[in-house]
Amino acid sequence: xxxxxxxxxxxxxxxxxxxxxxxxxxxxxxxxxxxxxxxxxxxxxxxxxxxxxxxxxxxxxxxxxxxxxxxxxxxxxxxxxxxxxxxxxxxxxxxxxxxxxxxxxxxxxxxxxxxxxxxxxxxxxxxxxxxxxxxxxxxxxxxxxxxxxxxxxxxxxxxxxxxxxxxxxxxxxxxxxxxxxxxxxxxxxxxxxxxxxxxxxxxxxxxxxxxxxxxxxxxxxxxxxxxxxxxxxxxxxxxxxxxxxxxxxxxxxxxxxxxxxxxxxxxxxxxxxxxxxxxxxxxxxxxxxxxxxxxxxxxxxxxxxxxxxxxxxxxxxxxxxxxxxxxxxxxx
Numbered sequence: 001x002x003x004x005x006x007x008x009x010x011x012x013x014x015x016x017x018x019x020x021x022x023x024x025x026x027x028x029x030x031x032x033x034x035x036x037x038x039x040x041x042x043x044x045x046x047x048x049x050x051x052x053x054x055x056x057x058x059x060x061x062x063x064x065x066x067x068x069x070x071x072x073x074x075x076x077x078x079x080x081x082x083x084x085x086x087x088x089x090x091x092x093x094x095x096x097x098x099x100x101x102x103x104x105x106x107x108x109x110x111x112x113x114x115x116x117x118x119x120x121x122x123x124x125x126x127x128x129x130x131x132x133x134x135x136x137x138x139x140x141x142x143x144x145x146x147x148x149x150x151x152x153x154x155x156x157x158x159x160x161x162x163x164x165x166x167x168x169x170x171x172x173x174x175x176x177x178x179x180x181x182x183x184x185x186x187x188x189x190x191x192x193x194x195x196x197x198x199x200x201x202x203x204x205x206x207x208x209x210x211x212x213x214x215x216x217x218x219x220x221x222x223x224x225x226x227x228x229x230x231x232x233x234x235x236x237x238x239x240x241x242x243x244x245x246x247x248x249x250x251x252x253x254x255x256x257x258x259x260x261x262x263x264x265x266x267x268x269x270x271x272x273x274x275x276x277x278x279x280x281x282x283x284x285x286x287x288x289x290x291x292x293x294x295x296x297x298x299x300x301x302x303x304x305x306x307x308x309x310x311x312x313x314x315x316x317x318x319x320x321x322x323x324x325x326x327x328x329x330x331x332x
Contacts, residue, residue: 055175056097059110061117068110072135075173076164078143078157079133080111081126085324088147089130095150096132099157106161106172118300134160137168196222196229203235212243237311245272257286264290264298268305275309283309284323292330303327 059067059079068077080096082089093111100109114121114129124133124140132143141163143156164170203218219236222229250273256263257270267290274283287306291299306327310320 055100055103055105055107056109057111059112061119064120068135069138071108072139073137073170075105075108075170076160077108077110077135078160079124079135080109081114081121081124081129081131081133082111083114083129083328085328086129092130092132092147095153099150099154103157103161103172105175107157108173136160136164136170196226196232200231200235203232203239207235207239207242212239212246215239216243233311234314237308241272241276241309241312244269245276248273262290262293264294264302268302271305271309275312280313280317280319281323284319284326288323288326288330291327 057067068079071077078096078100080089080093082093096109100107112120114126124131128145130147131145134141134143141160143160144153148156161172164172199218199222203215203222206212206214206218216236216239219232219239222232223236226232248269253266253269253273257266260266267286271283271286274280274286284306287302287309290302291306294302306323310323313320
């Protein structure tokens, strides 16, 4: 994706005068209170002080009002819309994190995973990622889209800090290094998880016997103790797929899918059959096409099933890589 600047010109026009006045009054009141307590010989008041680690946070839809909108009355909040599969995001996010820490409280970086927060993505009108916005005193300001040179990003963030101070009276929040939680004492080395040979073997035996419920449970038992166990994750995905198609009538499922090309449930069921039958590209293509013509919860259900089918095949398979790219083009 080529960088595309979203100019901050006219940013003042986006901010409501009332919001600016309220934010400025709140900031001035907080500074006055801190000065009053200091003059009385007490410890300087810093109710909004943050540890350095809190300058970069992950936010979701549930906590957006608290973690972004409310905080933006005290410090400009930069929003980084990203996704795990987005290679440009992997270049931009570390740079934004470093510049935020360097700003020492004049900025906070809030990272939004678009895969997990589709509603926020839609509300902000995100058409491609990475995309960077700011929120100041509850007002949303577009900054830039794509990967830009560090010098340009520095200049944009400096302009944001200036606008926040001059227009809203927001000068940032105090950073308190001593507020960091103390390092946990070194614990005794735990015994490595597993081995799980017996449980994994039990799952395979259950699969061979047609006991799909037993296989699913055996794999879940492994993952409960070792969530990163690759063999168990793959086995669980395969067992759950087989369980879903076990009682399907292939002719009925395919006829319904042909009659209802925009029906998420019909296409999901047909994609499951495609994959079990070895038609991997057909399964992926079917669901990508369905994502293209659906919206809201229907689209999300299809997207989630497609991600589950990726697990069945494995992330290293080139067909998965191609389908991920196709899905990204449809979504963004």
